[in-house]
Amino acid sequence: MIKRIIIVILLLLLLLLLGCEEISSLTQDMSQTSSSTNLKIVKAVELGSEWEMKQMSFGVGAGDEVAILLKLSDGDKVDGYFYLEKGDEIDFRITGKTLLYKSLVQDRFSFVASQAQGDTYNLAFRSAADEDDQQAKVTVFLEVIYPIDGSIYVPVEDE
Numbered sequence: 681m682i683k684r685i686i687i688v689i690l691l692l693l694l695l696l697l698l699g700c701e702e703i704s705s706l707t708q709d710m711s712q713t714s715s716s717t718n719l720k721i722v723k724a725v726e727l728g729s730e731w732e733m734k735q736m737s738f739g740v741g742a743g744d745e746v747a748i749l750l751k752l753s754d755g756d757k758v759d760g761y762f763y764l765e766k767g768d769e770i771d772f773r774i775t776g777k778t779l780l781y782k783s784l785v786q787d788r789f790s791f792v793a794s795q796a797q798g799d800t801y802n803l804a805f806r807s808a809a810d811e812d813d814q815q816a817k818v819t820v821f822l823e824v825i826y827p828i829d830g831s832i833y834v835p836v837e838d839e
Contacts (some may be wrong), residue, residue, distance in 0.1 A: 745806040756792070
């Protein structure tokens, strides 16, 4: 238990010291994240001693964007997939320092972290519907498998 607390504190310090500039650069061009995201972690499990898997479900309102950040080490591999539980269209992008992947349909994805792309990766889901279309909320199911020493950061809803 104490080991986990120390690891969490060290990760937070590392994030504060090294990652703040990178995270802010990833999020500075994003529009405001929807306050109605309603992100739920459906399942979170360790797969053996080297991998972690998270399944989550969340909503993306018309004209809104939801960003999930991954903090990885050089050479870390990430696999995942997403599909739409409700709605028709979503703009999905994976970026490090540059765009790595883009898809307009439900899909599988895989990438390897590299020094050239940095250590923070942004998985962004943007609704393709106009902001005026209030009925166009999209519900996304996402599964991400990443190394156990990586970190995932999800949006927190204000209450």
